[in-house]
Structures are given as structure tokens and as C-alpha cells.
Amino acid sequence: MDDAAVLKRQGYIMGINLGEGSYAKVKSAYSERLKFNVAVKIIDRKKAPTDFLEKFLPREIEILAMLNHRSIIKTYEIFETSEGKVYIIMELGVQGDLLEFIKTRGALHEDDARKKFHQLSSAIKYCHDLDIVHRDLKCENILLDKDFNLKLSDFSFSKRCLRDDSGRLTLSKTFCGSAAYAAPEVLQGIPYQPKVYDIWSLGVILYIMVCGSMPYDDSDIKKMLRIQKEHRVNFPRSKRLTGECKDLIYRMLQPDVNRRLHIDEILSHCWVQPKARGQPSEAINKEGETSRGPEPSWTPETPDKKSASKLEPREEAQPETQSEPKPNEEEMWQVPVSRQLDTTGLDGELPGRETEEEALPQPSETHT
Template identity: 35%
Template structure:
């Protein structure tokens, strides 16, 4: 069996850290600076087949325009003959969604801090004529210092390209504003403010303000703004939420008014922005052009062996700094959409065990080398549920299995992953003694 480690231009490409219908996001390292990055990889043929050229151009253009400390930064865009690579800032703290699930709900002070950073980022987008249209905790990342970063501008609108009212119905139903559902056109800024209000409610409550088992009932509740704040919300937070979750976009509070609200301004430190960087969008078209001298070098280094080896640098970034305990603590893992366990069983035994278990659960198994995709119908039969597993060698006779959701509901994934770990308990390694970080790092890189 061969091990392959790829390079794209100056970036060494590692494990997959996210996967969607049309793109994969991979961890990478800039070999010139040593800095980590995330690379969004898209096939040119897939983009053309699904007529997504304009959408991808728009996403790239928007990310070049909205440079802000609380927005994931786009470093550069590269292209090979077959693929487009969007090089992004690597945000190592995970999704805000995971933190909510793990803690149940956040304190009012912590919720306010994230909300202040969210409002700063959204205000900056609006000042550039950009409307996100899919704001939700899954699209809010946290950096190593706990600061919020807005991500995923795939559904965003740029008013220079779409003047006047917006008409595309998009976003996640529970977070979408009532006027977006009306098909009569809507103001992108007001719609984003509504989504920010839903996020604030979720941060403080630990559950959604609008939730029903079917879409017609959900839309009816959203249109009526039928929600109730739990008893632990302060009067100031509740007052602000009712101003934000106003079903009438014309009377809904605006961002400049939110920034003057007494509850909002408590401990508020506005972001200080430097001089606007000059943004050149001429290269956006170039990544789609068939000009060979613009192509980036794409190389694969192949060696004999088993699964791909994960080096110490990747281990450190994977574990949020030098605290490697999260890699081995089963209690921390299952709340995330990308999770992992460690085994001392041979890689082939791990793959065979997972495959047999998946088939017993009624899932289709697709296996290539040391990577598997498990597919089946979602629990509510409304779509597909899919999980991807990949085996990495982190030390001789020590393997890490990376598990991530590829399609389906996040809560359904949580249940699946917990069930998977329970049934694979005989192959999951649980260290009896906590090993100091420095020793564990040596063990993983020997």
C-alpha cells in the first residue's frame, strides 16, 4: 500500500477537515512560512456541470472584499488544470455550535461578547455591500483565543452584482427572517439582523426560539415571531431580542441602533480597523481561465506503507495548541461534527471492524485504501446521511481515526458517533494514565 502526501504550490496538504456536496476543506501548511491554512478544494468540472461558476466567483470576490478581524480571512486563490483552491485562514477553535452543544448554554456575559463580535463583523460586511444570508452557529468559528470568526460566504449576496431588494430564498429555515419566506423581496441587512437575533437567543438559551416538526408549522411560527424568552434572560437582553426578532423588517432594529443599546454596549470594545486595503478582483476570473502559465504546481509525494502519517505539526493544530488531551478524551469528542478516536489495532482491522458495523446499521460502505464513506437515508427520510472516516498513523502501532459528517443533520451525527464508539469499544484505545503533553508529543513523533 502507498502513502501519498500532496503539495499544491507552496502548501503541503494534509487531512480533510470538512466535506460538502461540491467541495472539500483540507488542512495545509505553508512551507515558506510554516503557518497553517485551510484549503477549500473544488473540481472545475463539477463547478461547470452544476453551473456554479458565477456563485464561486461571487464567494471569492466577497471574501476578498470583507477583511475584518472577526471574519475568516482569504489568503489567495490558486488553480490547477482540474481544480480551484481557495486558501483560507485556519481557525483552530472549532465551531461556536460545538461549544453550545458541549456546555448546554452560555452565560449572558459570554453570549454578549460573541454577539458584539458578530455584530461588528456583520456591520463591516454591510458597509461593503455584502449580505451573508446564512448566519448560524455552524458558520461561526472560534480562534485559539476564543474570538469569533464568521465563515462560509457561499450564499452571500453582493449588492454591486444584485442591486435593490434580494429575492433568493436561502439560508437555514430556523434562522431565516420571515420576509425571506414571502417571495416578495427583502432587505439583506434586515434579514441578517434577524439571524443574529436567533443566534443570540440560542447562545443564551441553548435551544432555538422557533422549532417545529414540519416546515409549514415552523414558517407560521416565524411569521408570527412566536417565541418566549426563558426566565434566566435579563430584562435588557429580552428587550433587545424582541426588537431584533420583529417580524416587520421596516420596524426591526438596525445595526446602528443595536450598537447603542444599553445591554449591548456593556463591556463593548469596538474593533479598530486600519486603513482599507486596496482590493483587486481581476484575478478572480483568472482562476477559471484556461491559461496554463497561471496554473499552480500540484505534486504528490508517494512512499511505501500504510495509512497517511500525521506529523507533530498537524497533531498540535488538531488539538488546539499544545493541549493534546482532547485527542484521547472520549467525553469531549462526541459533541463535534468532526471527531476522532485512537486505536492500537492494525489499520486493516480498524477498517474491517468499522465496515462490518456500518453494514449492520444498514449503511452503504464505500472504501478506498484507508478512507471510508458510510451512506444511508437520514432518520426523517428527508435526505441523505453520510459520514467519512479516515485512518492516520500517528506513531508506530498507534492509529487515529478521523470521523466527520459529510451530509445530514448534526444532531443525528452526534447520536451516530456516540453509538459507533460504544460498539467499537473493543478496538478504541483508552490510556490508563494521563501522559504529560511533552511526552505524548515525543511518543507521537518517534
């Protein structure tokens, strides 16, 4: 029996193809019971790898059944046929994903970004409070409903965190995600704290929201990792971001996992809290911590000749004297997000693990 016939028996009229991988695909469908369109993720067990079937798929199904949050894509039903196909019926993100939204409309104004980022952060807090981690946060996995509210989706690499006898969360050794959103510890193949990994990815997402470009160039992973470990975050001069916004991004993109913000600290940050908007900015000191004081200035980093053709001029997040851009400098280097990052979001394939810095994951993605 084909997919359309299976869905018809369950009360769904199959629509168009939304995405397809080697052993999974997503279709739209109309639910005769719900009276609106849904998304249907169809997984073929006969084509899927053993590791996915034994580990990742059971985790995803268990977690989807647990989640109930206004900023997380709803799961309406999960069923399986005797032929080995799994059907996951989900809420449809009718306005597409966040990456396409930004590619089409450009960087978000801070007020719009604040609203959407608060929705996303609330969803992550909900998950983290349940000891659930996503581990593949990226713009492609954030969908928009009819009112352009954010909805977190794709829990293919999610898991429930384990705790040791003392109640502390254990480290994770499975490395998931796309390189451009991956934290330095993951790129290096170091056992990591999965909740802290999610926070780094959140920082990358907020940067993309307000800048319309990537914070790091992932075409050279070793160079990107070196810049990340130096805690260098450069912002496009043309965006005129507030000090509070830069501060929040800078503290989420903290390479030291013991100093990276936690989700509660993000939600209580002065930029996220509209009522605190009149308060003094938190200046970033050389150690990457913050202290109350006047808004810091930001010194631009001179782009190297190799990258000048595709990266915006950036200003490095350090409290030094601001220098004025040269005429037409911004126009010369300004490029919005235009390339969709490679992903196996439908497949969840996991290539072999690389643990040495000299053998880092390839630029497109880091699934291990």
C-alpha cells in the same frame, strides 16, 4: 495531480479532512510560508452545478478578496489548476464552530455572549457598510480561534447589494440559508431586503448563544412561520435572562421588515454596550416597539403536548404578569441544542423555489 501534490507545489503540506460535500471539501494544511496551519477549501468545477459556477463562486471569490476584518476568517490565497479545481486558503478556526461549542459547554453566560455577539455584529456591520450581505448566518458558519474569539466564515451565498437610480438597495430574489435561521419573508418566498434578512439570522444566533436551544421548532415550517409572524419569542425560564437581552432578541426577531433593527441599532443597544448596563430596561409593548420603563415581566407559554418532550418551557416576550414554574417543570422539558441543523455549506446547492405558504421549504434547509 492529486490535491496533496498540488498543495505541496504551492508550499502547503495537506493534513486531515475537515468536511466534504458532493463537489467541495475542506482540508487542513500546514503553510511552510506562514509557519502555521490553515484551512483549504477545494472546489471541483467538473462536479459543480452551472448556477454555482456562473453566479455563486465568482461572487464568493470577489468578496473574499475584499474582506479584511479581525472577526472574519482571513483568506490568504486563491488559486486554480488547469484541471478545474479551485483552492481557497483560509484561516483555520482551531476551536471549531459555535454550534459544537454550545453543544459541548451549554448556553453562554450573558457577559461571554455579549463579547462574542459584539464581535459578530462588528463583522456584519463591516460587511453591510460595504454593501455586502452574508445570507447564510448560522452557528455552523461561525468559527472560534485559539482564544475563543468569533470569526465569521463561509461566504458561499454572499453578494454585493445593488442600488437603484435613487440610491436605494434593491430587493433580492435568490433565497438562501437554513430554515431554522431564515426570516419569515424568505420562508414565504417574498423578495427581501438582504441586510434585513441577515439581522433576523443574527437574532436566532444570539438566542442560541444565551439559551442553548433554538428559538423555533423547524420540524413544522408552516407552524413555525405562523408563530414568527405573530412575533412570539419564548425564552426558557431556567436561563434567567436580563430584560435587556430579551429585548434585543425580540427586536431582531421582528417579522415586520420595516421595524426590524438595523446593524447600527444593534451595536448601540443597551445590552451590547457595557457602559449602559445600569440604565433602565426598554419595555416591549404590544406593538413590538420599546419604550423606557421598568424591566418587563415575561409570561410563560404553556407548551403543547406534542412538543413538550423536546422543548424547554418558554416564557413569551410580552409585558404581562410572571407566573411561577411548577416544581421540576424545568427539568422535565429542558433540552440543550443537540441536533446539528442540515446544511449544504460546502456545496451551496439550490433546490427549486417555493413561493406559496402551502409549499414551504422542507424543514432541513431552504436553499432556493
